[in-house]
Amino acid sequence: MQKKAVIFIVNIFIIFVISSMFSEIINFVYITPYILPFLFFVSVLSYGFFDDKYGMHLAFLYGFLSDIVMMNKIFVFSALFPSAIFIIGYLSKKYRIPKGIIFTAFILIYITYISLLQMIPFALILFLFIFIYLFYLLLNLIFKLFMHKKEYV
Amino acid sequence: MKFVVFYIIAAVFLSFFSYTYNFVVKEVNRTVLNYAVAVSSPVNNVLIGIKDGVSRYLMLVGVEEENRLLKKEVATLKIKSGYLCNEKSVKNKKLAGYKLIKSKFGFKSNLQISYIVLKPNKKLNLDRNNCFILSDNLNLIGSIEKKQRDFYLAKTVFNSDFVVDVYIKSDNATYRALLIGDMYKPKAEFLDPNVSIDAGSPVYTSGEFGIYPKNIFIGRVNKVKMVNSYYKVAYIDVDKGFFNSYDMFVICKKKQ
Numbered sequence: 001m002q003k004k005a006v007i008f009i010v011n012i013f014i015i016f017v018i019s020s021m022f023s024e025i026i027n028f029v030y031i032t033p034y035i036l037p038f039l040f041f042v043s044v045l046s047y048g049f050f051d052d053k054y055g056m057h058l059a060f061l062y063g064f065l066s067d068i069v070m071m072n073k074i075f076v077f078s079a080l081f082p083s084a085i086f087i088i089g090y091l092s093k094k095y096r097i098p099k100g101i102i103f104t105a106f107i108l109i110y111i112t113y114i115s116l117l118q119m120i121p122f123a124l125i126l127f128l129f130i131f132i133y134l135f136y137l138l139l140n141l142i143f144k145l146f147m148h149k150k151e152y153v
Numbered sequence: 154m155k156f157v158v159f160y161i162i163a164a165v166f167l168s169f170f171s172y173t174y175n176f177v178v179k180e181v182n183r184t185v186l187n188y189a190v191a192v193s194s195p196v197n198n199v200l201i202g203i204k205d206g207v208s209r210y211l212m213l214v215g216v217e218e219e220n221r222l223l224k225k226e227v228a229t230l231k232i233k234s235g236y237l238c239n240e241k242s243v244k245n246k247k248l249a250g251y252k253l254i255k256s257k258f259g260f261k262s263n264l265q266i267s268y269i270v271l272k273p274n275k276k277l278n279l280d281r282n283n284c285f286i287l288s289d290n291l292n293l294i295g296s297i298e299k300k301q302r303d304f305y306l307a308k309t310v311f312n313s314d315f316v317v318d319v320y321i322k323s324d325n326a327t328y329r330a331l332l333i334g335d336m337y338k339p340k341a342e343f344l345d346p347n348v349s350i351d352a353g354s355p356v357y358t359s360g361e362f363g364i365y366p367k368n369i370f371i372g373r374v375n376k377v378k379m380v381n382s383y384y385k386v387a388y389i390d391v392d393k394g395f396f397n398s399y400d401m402f403v404i405c406k407k408k409q
Contacts, residue, residue, distance in 0.1 A: 016188070016189070016192065017192045017193075020189040020190075020192045020193040021192070021193045021196045023189075023193070024193035024196050024197055024200070025196060025200065028197075028200045028204075036189070053156075056156045056157070056160070057156075059160075060156075060160040060163065063160075063164070064167070065185060067167075068178065068181050068182045068185050069182065069185060069186065069189075071178070071179075071182055072171075073168065073171055073172060073175075074168045074171075075164040075165075075167040075168045075171065076164070078160065078163065078164035078167055079160060079161040079164035079165075082156060082157050082160040082161075083157055083160075083161065086154065086156075086157045
């Protein structure tokens with residue numbers, strides 16, 4: 001239990017640091033709206049596949065941070081992140097959907113939303129997709145190394 | 154499931170809290186963003202370094218391109234300036250009466266500079282006219298001998314058969330002489346033994362024989378030598394710059 005809690009706290013910092021760095025790099029290439037909350041969401045979702053209970057706590061924490069970063073008056077992400085983790089976890093377990101497909105779908109939804117918000121070049125769409133996918137792979141690797149636990153899906 | 158419900162309720166409470174105590178939310182936002190900036194500062198420094206490098210490279214490429222364009226512009230201006238100088242010297246040398254015909258030229262062979270082959274832009278009537286060739290600086294270079302198919306053969310001042318009546322201007326006095334072509338150094342012969350001519354004095358055509366037009370620059374005196382105390386010979390430096398030029402001019406004077 002104690003070991004789990006320590007890993008959880010370490011992962012909080014890891015997610016914060018890596019998300020900040022990746023969002024910095026993406027924003028350096030092209031100012032992309034909502035990139036930090038989305039990276040938080042991707043990392044939280046990735047964590048949720050390893051540990052659903054602590055994943056829920058992490059989802060609330062990073063939902064809260066996303067609301068703070070976005071200066072939301074209504075704390076939407078705080079409620080949305082844990083709900084999304086729960087629903088995705090439930091559906092992926094029930095229908096045995098591979099993790100890669102879920103993340104690819106979310107990244108594509110995000111990129112579509114961004115391209116609807118503003119005109120972005122195709123090269124940037126490609127860059128965003130590859131970069132966020134790399135981010136997910138990196139976090140997946142880190143969580144695997146930390147937890148030595150079989151994934152749910 | 155219970156956590157989800159709990160967190161949704163927490164989110165609702167947080168929303169109420171943020172409405173009531175907005176300054177707290179602002180303070181937390183500032184702190185979180187400060188931490189995010191601090192954490193990502195190494196990445197930021199690296200990115201700024203890369204950006205600086207790339208912008209320096211791009212600037213270098215831009216400067217090189219600009220340099221190339223400027224060089225091109227300078228070359229164009231040089232050519233324009235050359236033409237303007239030509240026009241000016243035409244006026245100065247009172248060549249206005251003669252029409253300058255542009256012409257391309259080449260050598261008969263690499264070692265043979267006493268004859269050159271010309272292709273003027275306009276057909277020349279050699280039966281009625283004596284035609285002469287001038288460099289792009291309007292210095293006299295030679296005279297046209299005959300037509301060979303579409304080309305014209307001309308002998309230059311470096312040909313020993315080339316003879317032209319000239320005058321040398323030195324110390325406000327003019328001295329008449331006969332310029333005879335030479336492979337190495339054309340010479341103005343039969344100068345009075347008593348004349349003193351400075352090196353660098355200009356040599357012009359005198360036009361006294363009625364063949365060459367008057368006042369066309371040929372070259373400058375290099376040195377003067379006495380020949381058996383009968384007369385003096387002035388060796389003339391002819392500007393050989395026209396060897397590197399593609400164009401020259403032809404002027405024609407009606408035969409008398």
